[in-house]
Amino acid sequence: MKRFFSGILCLFFLGLLLSGDIECKKDRQSIQNEAGFITIEPILFYFHYGSYTHRLRLQSSEARIWYSFHAADQDGWKKPLFVFFNGGPGSSTHSGLLSMYTSRYTLDNQIDSGGGDFFIPNPFSWTQIGNLLYIDARQTGFSYNLMNQVRDFGARFREFNAQNFNPFFDGADFIRVILRFLAVHPQLQRNPVIIVGESYGGARSINMLHILLNYTDYGDGSEMYQDKALVDEIQAHFNAVFAQYQNKVVPPEVISQQFGHQILIQPAISTGYQAQFTDELLLQPGGLIDQYELETGVAYDPNVHNDPLSFISDVAGRDIYIHSKRRGWLDGFFMNAARLLRYTNNLILMTGMNVTTINELYASARSTAYRVFDPEYDLSLLPFNPAPRIQSHFLEFARQETQDIKAEPGDLALVFGILQPWDRYFLDLNYHAYWAFHVFNVAKVRGYEVDFYMARFGRMFLKNVAHVNTFITRAPLDLVIYPDAIPPSLAMEEDILESVQYVKQPLNGEERPGYIILEYRSSAFPDIPNIGTKIIRFPLYSVSCHAVSLTQPEELITDVSIWLKENGIDVDQENRGVK
Amino acid sequence: MKSTLKTSCSRTVCGLVSALVFLLFLSSQPRVSLASETDPVSTSWYERFQVEFYGGFTTLNPSDLNLFVDYDNRIQEFTYDSMLNYLESISQILSWNKVREEDRRKIKKAFPLGGRLKYQIKDTLAVSIGFRYFSRTRESEFDFEYIRNEIEGDRYTEILSYFPYSLSVNAYVPQIGIHMMKRIKGALVLEGYLAGGPLFVECRYFSNWSYELHRREVSNFEYLVFQSAGALDEEGTGTGIAIDLGGRMNYPLLKNMGIFLEAGYAYQVVRNVSGPGSELNGPFSESWAGRWAIKQEQINAPWGELEAELPTGYWPSGSSGRMRNFKLDLSGFQLRLGLSFQF
Numbered sequence: 001m002k003r004f005f006s007g008i009l010c011l012f013f014l015g016l017l018l019s020g021d022i023e024c025k026k027d028r029q030s031i032q033n034e035a036g037f038i039t040i041e042p043i044l045f046y047f048h049y050g051s052y053t054h055r056l057r058l059q060s061s062e063a064r065i066w067y068s069f070h071a072a073d074q075d076g077w078k079k080p081l082f083v084f085f086n087g088g089p090g091s092s093t094h095s096g097l098l099s100m101y102t103s104r105y106t107l108d109n110q111i112d113s114g115g116g117d118f119f120i121p122n123p124f125s126w127t128q129i130g131n132l133l134y135i136d137a138r139q140t141g142f143s144y145n146l147m148n149q150v151r152d153f154g155a156r157f158r159e160f161n162a163q164n165f166n167p168f169f170d171g172a173d174f175i176r177v178i179l180r181f182l183a184v185h186p187q188l189q190r191n192p193v194i195i196v197g198e199s200y201g202g203a204r205s206i207n208m209l210h211i212l213l214n215y216t217d218y219g220d221g222s223e224m225y226q227d228k229a230l231v232d233e234i235q236a237h238f239n240a241v242f243a244q245y246q247n248k249v250v251p252p253e254v255i256s257q258q259f260g261h262q263i264l265i266q267p268a269i270s271t272g273y274q275a276q277f278t279d280e281l282l283l284q285p286g287g288l289i290d291q292y293e294l295e296t297g298v299a300y301d302p303n304v305h306n307d308p309l310s311f312i313s314d315v316a317g318r319d320i321y322i323h324s325k326r327r328g329w330l331d332g333f334f335m336n337a338a339r340l341l342r343y344t345n346n347l348i349l350m351t352g353m354n355v356t357t358i359n360e361l362y363a364s365a366r367s368t369a370y371r372v373f374d375p376e377y378d379l380s381l382l383p384f385n386p387a388p389r390i391q392s393h394f395l396e397f398a399r400q401e402t403q404d405i406k407a408e409p410g411d412l413a414l415v416f417g418i419l420q421p422w423d424r425y426f427l428d429l430n431y432h433a434y435w436a437f438h439v440f441n442v443a444k445v446r447g448y449e450v451d452f453y454m455a456r457f458g459r460m461f462l463k464n465v466a467h468v469n470t471f472i473t474r475a476p477l478d479l480v481i482y483p484d485a486i487p488p489s490l491a492m493e494e495d496i497l498e499s500v501q502y503v504k505q506p507l508n509g510e511e512r513p514g515y516i517i518l519e520y521r522s523s524a525f526p527d528i529p530n531i532g533t534k535i536i537r538f539p540l541y542s543v544s545c546h547a548v549s550l551t552q553p554e555e556l557i558t559d560v561s562i563w564l565k566e567n568g569i570d571v572d573q574e575n576r577g578v579k
Numbered sequence: 580m581k582s583t584l585k586t587s588c589s590r591t592v593c594g595l596v597s598a599l600v601f602l603l604f605l606s607s608q609p610r611v612s613l614a615s616e617t618d619p620v621s622t623s624w625y626e627r628f629q630v631e632f633y634g635g636f637t638t639l640n641p642s643d644l645n646l647f648v649d650y651d652n653r654i655q656e657f658t659y660d661s662m663l664n665y666l667e668s669i670s671q672i673l674s675w676n677k678v679r680e681e682d683r684r685k686i687k688k689a690f691p692l693g694g695r696l697k698y699q700i701k702d703t704l705a706v707s708i709g710f711r712y713f714s715r716t717r718e719s720e721f722d723f724e725y726i727r728n729e730i731e732g733d734r735y736t737e738i739l740s741y742f743p744y745s746l747s748v749n750a751y752v753p754q755i756g757i758h759m760m761k762r763i764k765g766a767l768v769l770e771g772y773l774a775g776g777p778l779f780v781e782c783r784y785f786s787n788w789s790y791e792l793h794r795r796e797v798s799n800f801e802y803l804v805f806q807s808a809g810a811l812d813e814e815g816t817g818t819g820i821a822i823d824l825g826g827r828m829n830y831p832l833l834k835n836m837g838i839f840l841e842a843g844y845a846y847q848v849v850r851n852v853s854g855p856g857s858e859l860n861g862p863f864s865e866s867w868a869g870r871w872a873i874k875q876e877q878i879n880a881p882w883g884e885l886e887a888e889l890p891t892g893y894w895p896s897g898s899s900g901r902m903r904n905f906k907l908d909l910s911g912f913q914l915r916l917g918l919s920f921q922f
Binding site: 052055059449 | 650651654658661735737792794802803804805806807809811860861862863872874876877878879880881882887889891893896
């Protein structure tokens with residue numbers, strides 16, 4: 001009898017083991033590449049300064065946010081999820097980071113005309129170290145919005161405003177996409193999420209992490225931006241991930257177990273101060289302006305050349321994203337990637353998925369979709385603010401792309417159908433969205449701090465760094481995000497930081513040295529006692545452009561792997577073979 | 580502060596005058612009886628019942644209700660004028676100006692109507708049961724235009740319109756009273772009265788607004804950038820007490836009909852106003868119900884800080900920000916003219 005029961009028990013446990021293994025195998029196997037849209041319903045949110053009756057209440061439009069997911073080469077279920085996004089605001093991630101030496105295929109950085117006519121295999125794919133999720137921001141890349149009255153020019157124009165475009169809501173969009181993606185991928189739901197943002201992506205990372213780490217403040221009236229539905233969604237995610245905090249407020253030190261790493265590629269952080277220090281550094285005696293004055297024989301005159309970046313671009317003919325190259329060098333890569341992605345086969349190659357199965361791509365599914373308010377994309381209708389060089393640069397870029405998007409090249413229209421005149425399959429830079437952040441923005445007009453040039457965002461970054469390990473690339477040839485301007489811009493926050501140390505020498509024999517050491521004041525943030533010292537890795541990429549992954553891909557993935565290991569995430573970089 | 584002091588002083592004076600009139604009347608009371616016994620007119624005048632109807636004027640200062648206006652004015656001043664001054668001071672804009680039509684109006688007076696049935700116990704003494712009603716709505720429609728000139732030469736115009744902006748109160752006052760009379764000369768009778776009873780009130784704040792943001796480029800190309808509309812509605816009802824003290828003169832016009840002029844002070848206070856509220860704000864709508872109280876808001880913006888008080892029944896997070904109870908004070912000096920009929 002005893003034997004019989006023992007046998008039954010053994011069988012039972014064997015059954016359990018087998019079913020567990022099957023389940024486990026199923027989990028491991030079910031991580032596959034995918035691409036598509038995540039729908040974000042119209043969201044009600046508001047801005048306020050403490051007055052109930054004078055809140056600026058807004059409702060976004062329904063959005064279909066485009067993403068592509070690339071499963072890790074091996075053991076994806078136990079690897080972190082890298083979330084990639086470019087900046088602008090208004091720039092696509094798919095013609096940016098996806099196409100520039102981070103995923104399995106890439107443009108060729110050896111071909112100076114913009115990367116060639118084909119995507120090539122990438123020996124430095126980040127799929128070697130984790131799972132990759134690329135997200136196109138609202139109205140950029142393949143993402144598109146939906147609206148009623150889509151045929152009305154004025155109504156379309158008014159869609160490009162604060163209800164769809166502001167740094168807080170933009171960050172909230174990305175959080176929603178990540179959480180919804182994780183919710184339907186339970187194998188990855190608890191894995192570390194590592195944010196990889198480029199350029200304005202730095203500001204986006206600031207907003208995302210600040211919302212995640214202080215999420216209750218964004219639903220109880222404490223913060224200027226209030227988005228109760230988002231707070232509920234974050235709590236639901238935390239309920240699934242941190243079971244011990246079921247429906248309780250999860251403290252930031254616990255949240256950072258999942259959202260505790262950010263990799264910022266030439267980021268906008270304290271953007272206003274960064275711009276100010278960049279000008280000062282470029283203009284200092286012996287600086288780059290002196291150098292280009294000598295080279296061109298033209299003296300820099302602020303009344304004529306607006307600002308140092310305009311001088312270097314217009315007079316010296318250099319690319320402000322990598323001043324060792326001719327003007328427009330980097331834009332060539334972005335535009336070429338955009339051109340290539342408008343071919344179905346390239347899109348299939350780059351996403352690793354048969355995109356013809358994605359219903360929302362078809363014209364028939366997007367009768368109320370819009371991408372631009374002006375089908376002719378007549379940019380002369382838009383205001384032109386000549387002062388900040390970067391803004392006029394974006395305008396220039398958009399004008400160039402205009403020629404392409406009036407009649408989109410590629411075969412997408414042949415495969416997916418002909419779109420309405422105000423719709424587009426792919427936009428590398430949505431200039432209308434860019435201006436909605438800067439100009440057509442009722443929140444900004446009404447005095448809310450939604451301009452990411454404001455010091456508020458630098459302070460939010462410093463609060464995030466108290467909980468989040470941070471890696472920032474240092475590419476001194478990039479003048480748009482001039483790295484030497486970052487440490488002094490952080491030091492402007494004297495009530496938060498006691499000191500900022502900019503270390504350029506190796507500390508542990510690193511090949512690419514660089515650190516920013518932040519000493520926090522004990523009174524920096526009342527809700528975070530004794531932050532003490534925080535070290536930001538700030539490695540040097542001496543020949544890189546703004547898009548560091550394009551110009552020094554191997555160095556970047558190597559440094560990231562080492563840094564992650566040093567900061568608690570072993571991505572198995574030693575076994576990372578070049579494929 | 581000054582206006583509050585002035586109001587409370589005038590109330591005190593009114594109260595004192597009313598009390599004085601009443602006391603003077605009481606002190607002369609015995610002589611009234613004697614006179615009436617020997618006066619044939621008086622015996623023919625004082626029938627057992629009298630019905631009276633009157634209308635009049637009352638000063639009002641429901642300061643807590645009027646706080647809606649103070650609050651809206653202060654917030655607008657802070658979020659528009661102060662902000663634009665700040666932006667101008669840091670050279671973010673070149674200049675700005677404001678065009679204003681009309682203004683938000685407060686409740687300062689009302690016109691009560693009422694009636695009473697008087698029972699004459701004797702020639703010099705009567706009791707009454709009565710009812711008084713008054714209603715006041717201050718409604719206006721107006722626009723504010725804020726024009727700001729940007730550094731680059733563009734221009735933003737913000738148009739804030741109200742259609743209408745209104746504040747209203749209705750009061751229902753059933754009372755019982757005691758009246759004492761004295762004939763002073765011929766047919767002229769001086770009367771003092773003290774009446775009291777419950778006070779039923781309804782009050783409402785309603786602001787229906789729209790906002791438009793226009794931009795004009797240097798090229799004169801002009802367009803509507805943003806528009807929104809909304810309404811904020813707070814309705815309250817409550818019960819309090821009303822006490823009237825005053826004096827009056829009666830003069831017979833016909834055998835059974837007389838005219839009278841009353842002056843006095845009415846203490847009319849309600850401390851338990853509650854009711855529904857609702858807000859429409861662009862795409863957002865919300866409704867609630869609750870007891871009104873005064874809330875203190877702390878507004879912190881880059882250009883400054885403001886502490887402002889507003890009455891509201893909206894308490895989504897308990898009593899956070901609650902400063903004190905709401906008091907609907909409809910007290911004031913009243914002057915009434917009426918007709919009385921006796922039978």
